Amino acid sequence: MWSEGWPCCVKTNGSTVTDPSSGSIALKGESDIVASRQLVRKLTQQLKFSLVDQTKMITAASELSRNTVVYGGGGEMRWEIVQEGLRTGLRLAFEDRGPGIPDVDAALTDGWTSGAGMGVGLSGSRRLVNDFDLRTAVGEGTCVTIARWK
Ligand SMILES: Nc1ncnc2c1ncn2[C@@H]1O[C@H](COP(=O)(O)OP(=O)(O)OP(=O)(O)O)[C@@H](O)[C@H]1O
Ligand SMILES: [Mg+2]
Numbered sequence: 001m002w003s004e005g006w007p008c009c010v011k012t013n014g015s016t017v018t019d020p021s022s023g024s025i026a027l028k029g030e031s032d033i034v035a036s037r038q039l040v041r042k043l044t045q046q047l048k049f050s051l052v053d054q055t056k057m058i059t060a061a062s063e064l065s066r067n068t069v070v071y072g073g074g075g076e077m078r079w080e081i082v083q084e085g086l087r088t089g090l091r092l093a094f095e096d097r098g099p100g101i102p103d104v105d106a107a108l109t110d111g112w113t114s115g116a117g118m119g120v121g122l123s124g125s126r127r128l129v130n131d132f133d134l135r136t137a138v139g140e141g142t143c144v145t146i147a148r149w150k
Pocket of ligand 1: 063067068071072096098099100101107108112113114115116117118119120121122123142
């Protein structure tokens with residue numbers, strides 16, 4: 001399920017035993033963006049995130065899902081409940097095999113958009129989470145991994 005060759009998508013140690021602690025959904029269209037929001041809401045509620053933290057993770061997931069659909073031509077969101085020592089978190093990876101991002105620094109700049117957006121999806125998401133990782137290659141695709149810890 002976790003594809004080879006994308007370092008951001010490699011599972012961390014010791015988090016694969018209990019089920020269902022991970023999964024994935026396809027991101028093809030608008031209804032999948034709604035589904036990703038609903039799934040992230042459910043997961044953050046299960047993890048007993050505060051309402052503010054739930055909203056942060058849901059907002060980031062929504063923005064990244066939309067980028068996957070709009071710019072990546074579709075892809076998937078993988079989710080994983082992660083345990084590191086005493087802390088529990090939710091990790092999400094948004095992966096597509098689209099055109100990739102030629103200038104990552106520009107894409108991460110507030111207000112920069114190649115289309116008609118506001119250009120705040122990536123930069124805003126980054127601020128809403130604890131861990132943020134963007135891997136992309138032109139002509140190959142993009143994978144953005146985020147995590148938020150309780
Ligand atoms: N998965 C992706 N594949 C290819 N390009 C992407 C991807 N995600 C983002 N980009 C590029 O990065 C730019 C910045 O993305 P960001 O989400 O910050 O802004 P936006 O989508 O243009 O506008 P907004 O999200 O504010 O509506 C996009 O305009 C697009 O060029
Ligand atoms: Mg966007």
